[in-house]
Ligand code: FES
């Protein structure tokens with residue numbers, strides 16, 4: 001199979017979207033409370049990493065001992081306060097800060113330690129109850145550079161979050177969240193949408209770059225709540241008398257000029273996709289976002305972090321947001337709504353696609369992310385010396 005043939009069968013390869021995720025970004029790695037006294041193994045973008053905590057500091061190292069490959073995550077911090085982790089096999093002891101071996105506990109203090117006795121270190125930060133790790137091939141940028149504003153500003157937004165594991169390639173999940181207009185169809189009978197008119201379907205969509213250069217905004221316009229199809233009849237097929245409520249919440253596309261989100265806060269889009277794999281779905285009020293942050297684990301496992309962000313509005317607002325989440329959003333959205341996607345996405349067979357009108361957002365996002373993903377500074381630029389002209 002030649003390259004063009006291969007590309008025809010793999011649209012991601014054609015667009016250059018990498019199978020193990022977009023490198024050189026911060027990603028959420030673990031909820032802080034899950035890292036106790038014992039080291040913890042995590043896998044991110046195909047890399048095995050051990051996280052450990054010592055003296056209130058967190059370290060992240062490659063989870064493979066340089067000696068004979070044991071998992072450092074099975075080891076222990078034998079010298080609390082030293083910021084070190086000892087391998088469970090022969091006691092090579094690594095400094096968390098540098099990744100260097102500083103002692104070989106079964107060989108004695110006089111054992112030679114070559115410079116090569118080290119493992120990779122990862123930039124790591126604890127912020128908002130999560131541990132964040134920078135995965136890439138360059139010096140880390142500040143964490144705040146990669147966080148959407150609603151996560152970066154805890155004094156303006158409070159956050160309730162959880163995560164789900166998907167048995168699928170991260171790219172399928174990212175496409176699912178790129179506003180491909182499946183919602184009125186897939187989720188039409190979810191608790192959130194069951195009693196409302198089917199969110200205008202047959203909409204057209206458009207995308208525009210965000211002002212901050214980090215992503216694109218999606219817009220849907222026009223659309224109908226029912227339509228006649230030749231030879232079939234009407235969609236939805238049955239008279240669904242129970243759809244009596246007004247369309248609200250996620251079922252309303254926002255007015256691009258008059259929505260409070262635009263007027264009060266300058267938020268131009270209800271639905272945005274940002275690098276590396278973040279999809280923000282808000283409300284016309286501008287006071288709530290569900291921020292869905294995709295963490296690729298390996299070729300067939302992906303974690304979806306689901307950050308619910310509420311604009312702070314006093315103590316009572318805080319309590320009512322929590323109540324709203326406990327009584328409603330936690331199960332109606334974070335669980336059931338997400339599971340409707342999961343049920344489909346985990347069983348998509350990747351391969352050739354026949355794209356159509358509603359896929360504009362998906363292709364726009366693939367294209368934007370590949371054209372704008374952060375690149376490490378070139379280390380070995382290849383210089384082609386011009387050939388000297390030869391006289392004939
Ligand atoms: S494998 Fe880690 S010390 Fe031997």
Ligand SMILES: [Fe+2]
Pocket residue numbers: 176182183186187341
């Ligand atoms: Fe969905």
